[in-house]
Amino acid sequence: MASGTLVACVTLDPASLESLRSGLARISEYLEPKNIVLLLGRSVPDSVLDRAVERAKSIWRNVDVKKERVGERALRPGALQEAPSKERIVSTLKEACADPPVTVYISSCSRRQASLVSLAAASVDCPLRIVHGDFYFGPWKGLTYPETPRIVEPLTVLHGPPLRIEVEDPTIGIRRLQDPLGGGRCPRPALLRCAVARLTYLVNTLSLAPGGCRRLRVKLPESVSEIVWNPCSPEDYMKLASRIEMWLTNKSAEHRRLNVWEILAWSGLYGLRPERGQDDPSKLLLVDTNLVYYGVHNRVWEGARIGLPSCALGELSRRLSEAIKRKRRSDAGSLPHVLAYLSMIDMLEAGAPIVPSPQNVCDLAMPRIDPVLLSRVVLATSDDGAYRYWGLVLPPRTLSRVKYTVDNTAKPTPGTPLGLARLTYSAMQLLLAIDLMGVMGIVEERPLIISEGREEHMPGRWLAEKIGV
Secondary structure, three states: OOOOEEEEEEOOOHHHHHHHHHHHHHHOOOOOOOEEEEEEOOOOOHHHHHHHHHHHHHHOOOOEEEEEEOEEEEEEOOEEEEEEOHHHHHHHHHHHOOOOOEEEEOOOOOHHHHHHHHHHHOOOOOOEEEEEEOOOOHHHOOOOOOOOOHHHOOEEEEEOOOOOOOOOOOOHHHHHOOOHHHOOOOOOOOHHHHHHHHHHHHHHHHHEEOOEEOOEEEEOOOOOOOEEEOOOOHHHHHHHHHHHHHHHHHHHHHOOOOOHHHHHHHHOOOEEEEEEEOOOOOOEEEEOHHHHHOOOHHHHHOOOOEEEEHHHHHHHHHHHHHHHHHHOOOOHHHHHHHHHHHHHHHHHHOOOOEEOOOOOOHHHHHHHOOHHHHOOEEEEEOOHHHHHHHHHHOOOOOOOEEEEEEEOOOOOOOOOHHHHHHHHHHHHHHHHHHHHHHHHOOOOOOOEEEEOOEEEOOOHHHHHHHOOO
16 A cells, blocks of 8 residues: 655756656555655746656555755856755655655755755654665666666665565566667667666566565576576676676587677676777777777667777678578578667667768778878777778878777776676676577577566567578
């Protein structure tokens, strides 16, 4: 039964709005509030407010949402800024105490709002907790829960009683949210990104139980044993990635054209490190086609300044065409071309610029880019021959170049927030790659995620159909 009041902030900052979206979904796994109070400044337009109310109503169908404008115009040195009023916040919290307990989600507040809410909480005499939601970003940047793993968006109680699951079904709120492939927060043209979001959404709904996190079982194709996986355990993500690495290595003995290193680098499990030359953060990193095969798209989602020469778009499109015609899709050597094409689409959707180049293989085409444009970029490749060739045909004073190498020792680890974000994203992409192997007929079965006797496929078939594989 619904009870209590949830208080959250609405601001114009995009990161705060994403935090609000995630926070409401995460809190729904513990609580079903009877009332929600949204604290907002006077400058927050109705369109932004309406989206916040819609999110809350999607999760809790019968919740009563109240809007409280707590901002006031105040003169500050050099500018007219909006400052939240402590008196208004104290008054709002006291009103919320009429229906206790009160939970305040502080992470969607501005810094000034968060400070005043914390101070105001000391003036309120009722059961009250203050909850902070972290977000580990990395390649998950721009997505919101439940399209991100639960462990990269942990909740911390800063004040008051701990959060306990008080709802009969902790997944009901997130199951009411729109499926990412139905048009949620995921940009539709970014097909791989959408599939990662869809798979993560599925894992979240399968793994959450009234007692906490439920262990799942992953059955890989043509494998007798199953992987027991707790999606709320960072160490279990390491175990999952390692078991997939072992499975791919074993399959490469049966399928000689299966390039395990390419797949693992593409997923982000193997890292890229500069081997020769030097990157220049002030310039755009213009990548050769081979780096698209080796997972450079993961860095783009993290916000790195990376561009694609138009020759790479032509190469990747031609290779995909060759991979899917004449019934070659069941050839293990076709898989990297499919994965690289999906990466290219992701990069473009993430905002990677296209730099005009001759329509030739990129090794030859990239040095022939307009010299003015070349002076503003760093040419990047993993091909030693291309790196040497660029050094021969371009004058040193205008040439910036770097050669990357795949490093199987540079795996993401869960010891840091960024490492955990990269590890979880890599694991999801590896599961999708294996699902594509089953869809394409490279292996005879598709992988399964099993929970309490329920077997679920991953969105690899949807992904393959979108690009005609």
